[in-house]
Amino acid sequence: MIVVQPFEYVRAGAVAEAIGEAGAVGSAAYLAGGTTQLDLMKDGVLRPSRLIDITRLPLGGIEHHEDRLVVGSLTTMEELAADSVVGRRLPFVREALLRSASVQLRNMATIGGNLLQRTRCRYFRDRTVATCNKRAPGSGCGAITGAHRTSAVLGTSPSCIATHASDLAVTLISLDATVHVIGAEGSRAVPLTGFYRVPGEDPSVENDLRPGELITAIEVPLLPPEARSHYLKVRDRASYEFALASAAVAVTMRGTRIEAARVALGGVATVPWRAVEAEAVLTGAEASVALFRTAAHAAVAGADPRPQNAFKVELAQRTLMRSLRSVTGVSS
Amino acid sequence: MAFGVSSPTDQQVSQAEFTLRVNGEEYAVRVDTRATLLDVLRDRLGLTGTKKGCDQGACGACTVHVDGKRVLSCLTLAAQCQDRRVTTIEGVGDGASPHPLQSAFLQHDGFQCGYCTPGQIMSALALLNEGRAGSADEIREYMSGNICRCGAYQNIVSAIQQVAGDRGAAL
Numbered sequence: 001m002i003v004v005q006p007f008e009y010v011r012a013g014a015v016a017e018a019i020g021e022a023g024a025v026g027s028a029a030y031l032a033g034g035t036t037q038l039d040l041m042k043d044g045v046l047r048p049s050r051l052i053d054i055t056r057l058p059l060g061g062i063e064h065h066e067d068r069l070v071v072g073s074l075t076t077m078e079e080l081a082a083d084s085v086v087g088r089r090l091p092f093v094r095e096a097l098l099r100s101a102s103v104q105l106r107n108m109a110t111i112g113g114n115l116l117q118r119t120r121c122r123y124f125r126d127r128t129v130a131t132c133n134k135r136a137p138g139s140g141c142g143a144i145t146g147a148h149r150t151s152a153v154l155g156t157s158p159s160c161i162a163t164h165a166s167d168l169a170v171t172l173i174s175l176d177a178t179v180h181v182i183g184a185e186g187s188r189a190v191p192l193t194g195f196y197r198v199p200g201e202d203p204s205v206e207n208d209l210r211p212g213e214l215i216t217a218i219e220v221p222l223l224p225p226e227a228r229s230h231y232l233k234v235r236d237r238a239s240y241e242f243a244l245a246s247a248a249v250a251v252t253m254r255g256t257r258i259e260a261a262r263v264a265l266g267g268v269a270t271v272p273w274r275a276v277e278a279e280a281v282l283t284g285a286e287a288s289v290a291l292f293r294t295a296a297h298a299a300v301a302g303a304d305p306r307p308q309n310a311f312k313v314e315l316a317q318r319t320l321m322r323s324l325r326s327v328t329g330v331s332s
Numbered sequence: 333m334a335f336g337v338s339s340p341t342d343q344q345v346s347q348a349e350f351t352l353r354v355n356g357e358e359y360a361v362r363v364d365t366r367a368t369l370l371d372v373l374r375d376r377l378g379l380t381g382t383k384k385g386c387d388q389g390a391c392g393a394c395t396v397h398v399d400g401k402r403v404l405s406c407l408t409l410a411a412q413c414q415d416r417r418v419t420t421i422e423g424v425g426d427g428a429s430p431h432p433l434q435s436a437f438l439q440h441d442g443f444q445c446g447y448c449t450p451g452q453i454m455s456a457l458a459l460l461n462e463g464r465a466g467s468a469d470e471i472r473e474y475m476s477g478n479i480c481r482c483g484a485y486q487n488i489v490s491a492i493q494q495v496a497g498d499r500g501a502a503l
Binding site for chain 1: 474
Protein backbone atom coordinates (compact mmCIF):
# COMPACT_ATOMS: atom_id res chain seq x y z
CA MET A 1 0.00 0.00 0.00
CA ILE A 2 1.52 3.27 -1.07
CA VAL A 3 0.48 6.81 -0.30
CA VAL A 4 -2.05 7.56 -3.02
CA GLN A 5 -1.28 11.14 -3.93
CA PRO A 6 2.31 12.10 -4.89
CA PHE A 7 3.64 14.92 -2.74
CA GLU A 8 6.62 17.16 -2.41
CA TYR A 9 8.63 16.40 0.74
CA VAL A 10 10.10 19.42 2.50
CA ARG A 11 12.11 19.23 5.71
CA ALA A 12 11.76 22.41 7.75
CA GLY A 13 14.85 23.65 9.58
CA ALA A 14 13.11 26.43 11.51
CA VAL A 15 9.59 27.15 12.71
CA ALA A 16 9.29 30.24 10.49
CA GLU A 17 10.37 28.17 7.50
CA ALA A 18 7.73 25.52 8.26
CA ILE A 19 4.97 28.13 8.44
CA GLY A 20 6.19 29.74 5.22
CA GLU A 21 6.20 26.40 3.40
CA ALA A 22 2.68 25.68 4.66
CA GLY A 23 1.38 28.95 3.27
CA ALA A 24 3.08 28.58 -0.10
CA VAL A 25 0.73 25.97 -1.58
CA GLY A 26 -2.94 25.17 -1.24
CA SER A 27 -2.82 21.71 0.25
CA ALA A 28 0.19 21.44 2.52
CA ALA A 29 0.28 19.36 5.68
CA TYR A 30 2.73 19.03 8.55
CA LEU A 31 4.36 15.68 9.25
CA ALA A 32 5.38 14.88 12.83
CA GLY A 33 4.99 11.31 14.15
CA GLY A 34 3.06 10.40 11.02
CA THR A 35 0.97 7.73 12.72
CA THR A 36 -2.31 9.32 11.64
CA GLN A 37 -1.08 11.46 8.75
CA LEU A 38 0.64 8.72 6.72
CA ASP A 39 -2.01 6.14 7.56
CA LEU A 40 -4.72 8.38 6.13
CA MET A 41 -2.56 9.33 3.14
CA LYS A 42 -2.19 5.63 2.32
CA ASP A 43 -5.96 5.32 2.46
CA GLY A 44 -6.26 8.35 0.18
CA VAL A 45 -8.34 10.20 2.78
CA LEU A 46 -5.69 12.90 3.17
CA ARG A 47 -4.06 14.04 -0.08
CA PRO A 48 -1.67 16.93 0.56
CA SER A 49 0.48 18.02 -2.39
CA ARG A 50 3.24 19.05 -0.01
CA LEU A 51 4.31 17.40 3.23
CA ILE A 52 6.38 19.51 5.60
CA ASP A 53 8.50 17.35 7.89
CA ILE A 54 8.66 19.25 11.19
CA THR A 55 10.41 16.53 13.18
CA ARG A 56 13.76 18.37 13.17
CA LEU A 57 12.31 21.57 14.65
CA PRO A 58 13.34 22.47 18.22
CA LEU A 59 9.84 21.85 19.61
CA GLY A 60 10.60 18.89 21.84
CA GLY A 61 11.28 18.77 25.55
CA ILE A 62 9.32 19.49 28.70
CA GLU A 63 9.74 22.68 30.75
CA HIS A 64 9.05 22.23 34.46
CA HIS A 65 7.53 25.13 36.35
CA GLU A 66 6.26 25.16 39.91
CA ASP A 67 2.59 24.99 38.97
CA ARG A 68 2.62 23.74 35.37
CA LEU A 69 4.44 21.98 32.58
CA VAL A 70 5.10 23.39 29.15
CA VAL A 71 5.25 20.39 26.86
CA GLY A 72 6.88 20.96 23.48
CA SER A 73 4.55 19.77 20.74
CA LEU A 74 7.11 17.31 19.33
CA THR A 75 7.54 15.54 22.68
CA THR A 76 6.58 11.93 22.07
CA MET A 77 3.91 10.13 24.05
CA GLU A 78 6.54 7.80 25.56
CA GLU A 79 8.70 10.79 26.58
CA LEU A 80 5.82 12.51 28.34
CA ALA A 81 4.79 9.28 30.07
CA ALA A 82 8.38 8.87 31.36
CA ASP A 83 8.52 12.38 32.85
CA SER A 84 8.92 12.16 36.63
CA VAL A 85 6.71 15.18 37.35
CA VAL A 86 3.94 13.71 35.21
CA GLY A 87 4.22 10.48 37.19
CA ARG A 88 4.06 12.31 40.52
CA ARG A 89 1.71 15.22 39.91
CA LEU A 90 -0.35 14.11 36.90
CA PRO A 91 -0.62 10.34 37.32
CA PHE A 92 -3.81 10.11 35.24
CA VAL A 93 -2.04 11.75 32.31
CA ARG A 94 0.58 9.02 32.51
CA GLU A 95 -2.14 6.36 32.71
CA ALA A 96 -3.90 7.80 29.64
CA LEU A 97 -0.64 7.83 27.68
CA LEU A 98 0.37 4.29 28.59
CA ARG A 99 -3.09 2.96 27.75
CA SER A 100 -2.90 4.52 24.27
CA ALA A 101 -1.77 2.62 21.18
CA SER A 102 1.46 0.55 21.47
CA VAL A 103 5.01 1.42 22.51
CA GLN A 104 6.05 1.59 18.84
CA LEU A 105 3.32 4.12 18.08
CA ARG A 106 3.99 6.06 21.30
CA ASN A 107 7.67 6.39 20.33
CA MET A 108 6.55 8.04 17.10
CA ALA A 109 3.39 9.94 17.97
CA THR A 110 3.81 13.46 19.32
CA ILE A 111 1.72 15.35 21.87
CA GLY A 112 0.75 18.01 19.33
CA GLY A 113 -0.23 15.33 16.85
CA ASN A 114 -2.18 13.41 19.47
CA LEU A 115 -4.44 16.43 20.00
CA LEU A 116 -5.09 16.50 16.25
CA GLN A 117 -5.57 12.78 15.67
CA ARG A 118 -8.50 11.93 13.47
CA THR A 119 -11.49 9.78 14.26
CA ARG A 120 -11.48 6.00 13.83
CA CYS A 121 -14.98 6.16 12.29
CA ARG A 122 -14.85 3.68 9.42
CA TYR A 123 -16.90 5.91 7.13
CA PHE A 124 -14.30 8.66 7.46
CA ARG A 125 -11.37 6.30 6.88
CA ASP A 126 -12.78 4.44 3.87
CA ARG A 127 -12.89 6.68 0.83
CA THR A 128 -14.68 3.98 -1.20
CA VAL A 129 -17.72 4.82 0.93
CA ALA A 130 -19.53 7.80 -0.54
CA THR A 131 -21.01 9.24 2.62
CA CYS A 132 -19.00 11.10 5.24
CA ASN A 133 -19.55 14.75 6.02
CA LYS A 134 -16.18 14.96 7.71
CA ARG A 135 -14.26 13.66 4.66
CA ALA A 136 -16.59 14.95 1.94
CA PRO A 137 -18.74 17.80 3.30
CA GLY A 138 -22.36 17.56 2.24
CA SER A 139 -22.21 13.84 1.36
CA GLY A 140 -24.14 12.70 4.43
CA CYS A 141 -23.30 10.54 7.44
CA GLY A 142 -23.01 6.82 6.83
CA ALA A 143 -22.65 5.94 10.49
CA ILE A 144 -26.01 7.32 11.66
CA THR A 145 -27.93 4.79 9.57
CA GLY A 146 -25.10 2.25 9.31
CA ALA A 147 -22.54 0.71 11.66
CA HIS A 148 -22.25 2.91 14.73
CA ARG A 149 -21.45 0.68 17.70
CA THR A 150 -18.30 2.70 18.43
CA SER A 151 -19.80 6.08 17.52
CA ALA A 152 -20.39 8.96 19.89
CA VAL A 153 -23.44 9.60 22.06
CA LEU A 154 -22.41 13.08 23.27
CA GLY A 155 -21.75 16.18 21.17
CA THR A 156 -23.30 14.63 18.09
CA SER A 157 -25.23 16.35 15.31
CA PRO A 158 -27.40 15.12 12.44
CA SER A 159 -24.26 15.56 10.31
CA CYS A 160 -21.77 13.46 12.27
CA ILE A 161 -21.47 11.06 15.21
CA ALA A 162 -17.75 10.24 14.87
CA THR A 163 -15.95 9.60 18.18
CA HIS A 164 -12.82 11.53 19.11
CA ALA A 165 -10.12 8.91 19.68
CA SER A 166 -7.59 10.56 21.99
CA ASP A 167 -7.11 9.38 25.58
CA LEU A 168 -4.53 12.02 26.45
CA ALA A 169 -6.78 14.91 25.41
CA VAL A 170 -9.47 13.71 27.81
CA THR A 171 -7.14 14.20 30.76
CA LEU A 172 -5.72 17.46 29.38
CA ILE A 173 -9.16 19.00 28.85
CA SER A 174 -10.05 18.18 32.47
CA LEU A 175 -6.90 20.06 33.54
CA ASP A 176 -7.70 23.23 31.58
CA ALA A 177 -4.58 22.86 29.46
CA THR A 178 -3.71 25.56 26.92
CA VAL A 179 -2.58 25.03 23.35
CA HIS A 180 0.10 27.38 22.03
CA VAL A 181 0.08 27.86 18.27
CA ILE A 182 2.00 29.92 15.75
CA GLY A 183 1.03 30.94 12.24
CA ALA A 184 1.67 33.59 9.63
CA GLU A 185 -0.32 36.06 11.77
CA GLY A 186 1.78 35.37 14.87
CA SER A 187 1.42 33.33 18.06
CA ARG A 188 -1.66 32.77 20.19
CA ALA A 189 -2.82 30.65 23.08
CA VAL A 190 -6.08 28.70 22.95
CA PRO A 191 -7.68 27.03 25.99
CA LEU A 192 -8.14 23.35 25.18
CA THR A 193 -11.74 23.62 26.42
CA GLY A 194 -12.36 25.98 23.49
CA PHE A 195 -10.06 24.26 21.00
CA TYR A 196 -12.30 21.48 19.72
CA ARG A 197 -15.43 21.96 17.62
CA VAL A 198 -18.42 19.67 17.97
CA PRO A 199 -19.58 18.67 14.47
CA GLY A 200 -22.62 20.94 14.02
CA GLU A 201 -23.36 21.41 10.32
CA ASP A 202 -19.74 21.08 9.14
CA PRO A 203 -17.90 18.18 10.80
CA SER A 204 -14.85 18.74 8.57
CA VAL A 205 -13.91 21.61 10.90
CA GLU A 206 -12.64 19.86 14.03
CA ASN A 207 -10.73 22.54 15.90
CA ASP A 208 -9.83 26.18 16.21
CA LEU A 209 -6.59 25.98 14.18
CA ARG A 210 -6.39 28.34 11.23
CA PRO A 211 -4.85 27.20 7.93
CA GLY A 212 -1.08 26.78 8.29
CA GLU A 213 -1.01 27.19 12.07
CA LEU A 214 1.35 24.92 13.95
CA ILE A 215 1.04 23.76 17.56
CA THR A 216 4.27 24.65 19.37
CA ALA A 217 3.49 23.64 22.95
CA ILE A 218 0.82 22.51 25.37
CA GLU A 219 0.75 24.16 28.76
CA VAL A 220 -0.52 21.79 31.44
CA PRO A 221 -1.37 22.99 34.97
CA LEU A 222 -0.22 20.57 37.68
CA LEU A 223 -2.71 19.11 40.13
CA PRO A 224 -2.26 20.08 43.78
CA PRO A 225 0.15 17.66 45.49
CA GLU A 226 -2.69 16.24 47.60
CA ALA A 227 -4.99 15.58 44.62
CA ARG A 228 -5.75 12.06 43.45
CA SER A 229 -6.44 11.20 39.84
CA HIS A 230 -7.28 8.23 37.67
CA TYR A 231 -7.87 7.49 33.99
CA LEU A 232 -10.06 4.44 33.48
CA LYS A 233 -10.34 3.10 29.94
CA VAL A 234 -12.86 0.42 28.97
CA ARG A 235 -12.38 -1.32 25.64
CA ASP A 236 -12.97 -4.47 23.61
CA ARG A 237 -9.55 -5.94 24.45
CA ALA A 238 -7.24 -5.43 27.38
CA SER A 239 -4.54 -3.49 25.54
CA TYR A 240 -3.79 -1.77 22.22
CA GLU A 241 -7.37 -0.74 21.56
CA PHE A 242 -9.42 2.45 21.44
CA ALA A 243 -11.85 3.27 24.24
CA LEU A 244 -15.51 2.36 24.19
CA ALA A 245 -15.76 4.61 27.23
CA SER A 246 -13.20 6.26 29.45
CA ALA A 247 -13.21 8.59 32.42
CA ALA A 248 -10.55 11.02 33.58
CA VAL A 249 -11.10 12.05 37.20
CA ALA A 250 -9.06 14.22 39.55
CA VAL A 251 -10.27 15.15 43.04
CA THR A 252 -9.03 16.99 46.06
CA MET A 253 -10.59 15.66 49.25
CA ARG A 254 -10.93 16.89 52.81
CA GLY A 255 -11.88 13.81 54.77
CA THR A 256 -14.82 12.43 52.83
CA ARG A 257 -15.77 15.81 51.37
CA ILE A 258 -14.85 16.53 47.75
CA GLU A 259 -13.34 20.01 47.66
CA ALA A 260 -12.55 20.08 43.95
CA ALA A 261 -13.31 17.74 41.07
CA ARG A 262 -12.20 17.57 37.46
CA VAL A 263 -14.08 15.14 35.23
CA ALA A 264 -13.91 14.33 31.52
CA LEU A 265 -15.13 11.48 29.35
CA GLY A 266 -13.57 9.78 26.32
CA GLY A 267 -14.71 7.22 23.78
CA VAL A 268 -18.29 8.46 23.91
CA ALA A 269 -18.17 11.97 22.45
CA THR A 270 -17.28 13.78 19.24
CA VAL A 271 -14.68 15.82 21.13
CA PRO A 272 -12.78 15.19 24.39
CA TRP A 273 -15.72 15.74 26.75
CA ARG A 274 -15.42 17.91 29.83
CA ALA A 275 -18.22 16.82 32.15
CA VAL A 276 -18.90 20.15 33.86
CA GLU A 277 -22.34 18.97 35.04
CA ALA A 278 -20.72 16.08 36.91
CA GLU A 279 -18.11 18.43 38.40
CA ALA A 280 -20.89 20.69 39.70
CA VAL A 281 -22.62 17.74 41.40
CA LEU A 282 -19.38 16.56 43.05
CA THR A 283 -17.81 19.84 44.15
CA GLY A 284 -18.35 20.56 47.83
CA ALA A 285 -20.35 17.36 48.41
CA GLU A 286 -19.83 14.38 50.71
CA ALA A 287 -18.47 11.48 48.69
CA SER A 288 -20.83 8.53 48.40
CA VAL A 289 -21.84 6.04 45.74
CA ALA A 290 -25.22 7.76 45.56
CA LEU A 291 -23.47 11.04 44.80
CA PHE A 292 -21.32 9.38 42.14
CA ARG A 293 -24.46 7.96 40.53
CA THR A 294 -26.02 11.44 40.43
CA ALA A 295 -22.82 12.87 38.93
CA ALA A 296 -22.62 10.12 36.31
CA HIS A 297 -26.25 10.64 35.42
CA ALA A 298 -25.62 14.38 34.99
CA ALA A 299 -22.60 13.68 32.77
CA VAL A 300 -24.68 11.80 30.17
CA ALA A 301 -27.92 13.78 30.52
CA GLY A 302 -27.55 15.15 27.00
CA ALA A 303 -26.74 11.79 25.38
CA ASP A 304 -28.24 11.04 21.98
CA PRO A 305 -27.74 7.29 21.52
CA ARG A 306 -28.60 5.09 18.55
CA PRO A 307 -29.50 1.40 18.48
CA GLN A 308 -25.97 -0.05 18.35
CA ASN A 309 -24.28 2.41 20.72
CA ALA A 310 -27.04 2.86 23.32
CA PHE A 311 -24.97 0.66 25.67
CA LYS A 312 -22.41 3.46 25.89
CA VAL A 313 -24.76 5.63 27.94
CA GLU A 314 -24.76 3.04 30.72
CA LEU A 315 -21.10 2.10 30.17
CA ALA A 316 -19.95 5.73 30.45
CA GLN A 317 -21.79 6.13 33.74
CA ARG A 318 -20.38 2.93 35.20
CA THR A 319 -16.89 3.85 34.01
CA LEU A 320 -17.15 7.25 35.67
CA MET A 321 -18.59 5.81 38.89
CA ARG A 322 -15.84 3.22 39.15
CA SER A 323 -13.21 5.86 38.52
CA LEU A 324 -14.74 8.05 41.24
CA ARG A 325 -14.79 5.15 43.70
CA SER A 326 -11.16 4.49 42.89
CA VAL A 327 -9.88 8.06 43.43
CA THR A 328 -11.96 8.81 46.51
CA GLY A 329 -11.62 5.42 48.17
CA VAL A 330 -15.35 5.66 48.89
CA SER A 331 -17.33 2.61 47.81
CA SER A 332 -20.54 2.84 49.82
CA MET B 333 -1.35 0.22 -21.26
CA ALA B 334 2.08 -1.44 -21.30
CA PHE B 335 3.88 -1.90 -18.04
CA GLY B 336 6.35 0.89 -17.26
CA VAL B 337 4.70 3.55 -19.41
CA SER B 338 4.66 6.88 -17.65
CA SER B 339 1.24 8.25 -16.86
CA PRO B 340 0.71 11.92 -16.06
CA THR B 341 0.64 10.96 -12.38
CA ASP B 342 4.03 9.31 -12.68
CA GLN B 343 5.50 12.47 -14.08
CA GLN B 344 4.46 14.36 -10.97
CA VAL B 345 6.22 11.90 -8.69
CA SER B 346 8.65 13.64 -6.43
CA GLN B 347 12.00 12.02 -5.63
CA ALA B 348 14.19 12.24 -2.57
CA GLU B 349 17.89 11.44 -2.53
CA PHE B 350 19.70 10.72 0.72
CA THR B 351 21.85 8.29 2.67
CA LEU B 352 20.24 5.65 4.85
CA ARG B 353 22.23 4.13 7.70
CA VAL B 354 21.00 0.59 8.37
CA ASN B 355 22.72 -1.90 10.67
CA GLY B 356 25.92 0.15 10.50
CA GLU B 357 25.99 0.22 6.69
CA GLU B 358 25.40 3.32 4.60
CA TYR B 359 23.17 3.16 1.54
CA ALA B 360 22.77 5.98 -0.99
CA VAL B 361 19.15 5.88 -2.14
CA ARG B 362 16.95 7.86 -4.49
CA VAL B 363 13.30 7.09 -3.88
CA ASP B 364 9.77 8.33 -4.46
CA THR B 365 9.03 10.63 -1.52
CA ARG B 366 6.01 8.41 -0.79
CA ALA B 367 8.22 5.39 -0.05
CA THR B 368 8.02 4.09 3.49
CA LEU B 369 11.06 2.90 5.38
CA LEU B 370 9.53 -0.58 5.23
CA ASP B 371 9.33 -0.60 1.43
CA VAL B 372 12.83 0.77 0.99
CA LEU B 373 14.30 -1.80 3.39
CA ARG B 374 12.60 -4.68 1.64
CA ASP B 375 12.45 -3.66 -2.00
CA ARG B 376 15.53 -1.48 -2.44
CA LEU B 377 18.02 -2.75 0.12
CA GLY B 378 16.96 -6.40 -0.01
CA LEU B 379 16.53 -6.53 3.77
CA THR B 380 13.41 -8.68 3.72
CA GLY B 381 13.62 -9.77 7.37
CA THR B 382 11.35 -6.85 8.27
CA LYS B 383 7.83 -7.98 7.38
CA LYS B 384 4.82 -6.24 5.91
CA GLY B 385 1.70 -7.34 7.74
CA CYS B 386 -1.15 -4.85 7.82
CA ASP B 387 0.86 -1.92 6.43
CA GLN B 388 -1.27 0.46 8.48
CA GLY B 389 0.23 0.47 11.94
CA ALA B 390 -1.96 -2.18 13.51
CA CYS B 391 0.11 -5.40 13.67
CA GLY B 392 3.75 -4.65 14.58
CA ALA B 393 5.30 -7.02 11.99
CA CYS B 394 7.34 -4.14 10.54
CA THR B 395 8.90 -3.08 13.87
CA VAL B 396 12.48 -1.76 13.57
CA HIS B 397 14.61 0.48 15.77
CA VAL B 398 15.30 4.07 14.76
CA ASP B 399 17.93 5.75 16.95
CA GLY B 400 17.51 2.87 19.38
CA LYS B 401 13.75 3.12 19.77
CA ARG B 402 11.18 0.68 18.42
CA VAL B 403 8.95 2.19 15.75
CA LEU B 404 6.73 1.02 12.90
CA SER B 405 8.54 1.19 9.56
CA CYS B 406 5.24 1.08 7.62
CA LEU B 407 4.22 4.49 9.02
CA THR B 408 7.69 6.05 8.67
CA LEU B 409 8.76 7.72 5.44
CA ALA B 410 12.19 6.60 4.31
CA ALA B 411 13.08 10.25 3.69
CA GLN B 412 12.47 11.01 7.38
CA CYS B 413 15.29 8.63 8.30
CA GLN B 414 18.17 10.56 6.82
CA ASP B 415 20.88 10.86 9.52
CA ARG B 416 19.00 8.41 11.71
CA ARG B 417 20.34 5.03 12.86
CA VAL B 418 18.12 2.19 11.65
CA THR B 419 18.42 -1.33 13.05
CA THR B 420 16.56 -4.27 11.54
CA ILE B 421 16.42 -7.96 12.43
CA GLU B 422 19.39 -8.51 10.09
CA GLY B 423 21.46 -6.36 12.42
CA VAL B 424 20.54 -8.41 15.48
CA GLY B 425 21.83 -11.85 14.60
CA ASP B 426 21.60 -14.64 12.05
CA GLY B 427 21.49 -18.42 11.86
CA ALA B 428 25.23 -18.73 12.43
CA SER B 429 25.34 -16.45 15.45
CA PRO B 430 21.85 -15.85 16.80
CA HIS B 431 21.10 -13.28 19.48
CA PRO B 432 20.19 -14.89 22.85
CA LEU B 433 16.62 -13.72 22.31
CA GLN B 434 16.47 -15.46 18.93
CA SER B 435 17.78 -18.65 20.57
CA ALA B 436 15.16 -18.30 23.29
CA PHE B 437 12.39 -18.01 20.69
CA LEU B 438 13.65 -21.30 19.20
CA GLN B 439 13.89 -23.02 22.59
CA HIS B 440 10.44 -21.89 23.68
CA ASP B 441 8.78 -22.41 20.31
CA GLY B 442 7.84 -18.72 20.24
CA PHE B 443 6.28 -18.88 16.78
CA GLN B 444 4.40 -21.05 14.38
CA CYS B 445 4.39 -19.57 10.88
CA GLY B 446 7.15 -17.13 11.86
CA TYR B 447 5.88 -14.14 9.92
CA CYS B 448 5.47 -11.88 12.95
CA THR B 449 8.70 -13.10 14.58
CA PRO B 450 11.18 -10.44 13.35
CA GLY B 451 8.80 -7.76 14.62
CA GLN B 452 8.30 -9.63 17.89
CA ILE B 453 12.05 -9.87 18.40
CA MET B 454 12.75 -6.23 17.54
CA SER B 455 9.98 -5.21 19.91
CA ALA B 456 11.14 -7.55 22.66
CA LEU B 457 14.74 -6.33 22.42
CA ALA B 458 13.50 -2.79 22.99
CA LEU B 459 11.22 -3.99 25.80
CA LEU B 460 14.21 -5.52 27.60
CA ASN B 461 16.17 -2.28 27.21
CA GLU B 462 13.18 -0.28 28.47
CA GLY B 463 13.13 -2.41 31.63
CA ARG B 464 9.58 -3.59 31.05
CA ALA B 465 10.08 -7.36 31.30
CA GLY B 466 9.51 -7.55 35.06
CA SER B 467 6.56 -9.95 34.93
CA ALA B 468 4.47 -11.89 32.43
CA ASP B 469 1.70 -9.29 32.75
CA GLU B 470 4.10 -6.43 32.12
CA ILE B 471 5.55 -8.21 29.07
CA ARG B 472 2.06 -8.83 27.69
CA GLU B 473 1.10 -5.17 28.13
CA TYR B 474 4.23 -3.75 26.54
CA MET B 475 4.29 -6.32 23.73
CA SER B 476 0.64 -5.71 22.84
CA GLY B 477 1.59 -3.83 19.67
CA ASN B 478 2.83 -7.08 18.13
CA ILE B 479 0.04 -9.33 16.95
CA CYS B 480 0.65 -13.08 16.44
CA ARG B 481 -2.18 -14.60 14.45
CA CYS B 482 -0.90 -18.12 15.21
CA GLY B 483 -1.39 -17.33 18.88
CA ALA B 484 2.11 -18.16 20.13
CA TYR B 485 1.85 -15.52 22.83
CA GLN B 486 2.45 -17.82 25.81
CA ASN B 487 5.72 -19.06 24.32
CA ILE B 488 6.78 -15.57 23.24
CA VAL B 489 6.32 -14.39 26.83
CA SER B 490 8.32 -17.41 28.09
CA ALA B 491 11.18 -16.67 25.69
CA ILE B 492 11.34 -13.04 26.78
CA GLN B 493 11.15 -14.00 30.45
CA GLN B 494 14.07 -16.38 30.03
CA VAL B 495 16.28 -13.68 28.52
CA ALA B 496 15.14 -11.13 31.11
CA GLY B 497 15.97 -13.65 33.85
CA ASP B 498 19.38 -14.41 32.35
CA ARG B 499 20.14 -10.70 32.11
CA GLY B 500 19.03 -10.18 35.70
CA ALA B 501 21.24 -13.06 36.85
CA ALA B 502 24.20 -11.54 35.01
CA LEU B 503 23.91 -8.21 36.86
